[in-house]
Amino acid sequence: MTPSLKTKIIEVCDKKIAKKGTDVGISFYAFFKNKNDNPELLMEAATWWIQTHQLDHFEKVVKIRELVQG
Template sequence: MNKELRLKIIQVCESKIDNKGENVGLSFYAFFKNKNDNPELLMEVAKWWILDNKLDHFEKALKIKEMVKFK
């Protein structure tokens, strides 16, 4: 996962946490627009989420932020 994508994921997680609190959950779709304009990147994140880390559909934003931050 490239640095730009990591920063975007961290920003989205921080925004969700700020708006809804530390227990807010999200899916990997939260990092993309409703229009699928970059399917390769979507698949990269889906692979990281589902295959590499065996995460559930919804996970705590705080957990995802910490996972991405230290890789």
């Protein structure tokens, strides 16, 4: 995973946790605008989410942040 995507995921997770708490669910689409303006980055996130970790569509935000932080 590229450092820029990793940073973006952690930032989004932190914002979700601050706003809605630790029980909130998140999907990899949360890291992108509704407009597909960076398909390569979207595919990188999808590959990490679906193929590498075989995650469900929605996962707990804290789980995702922990996976990314390693």
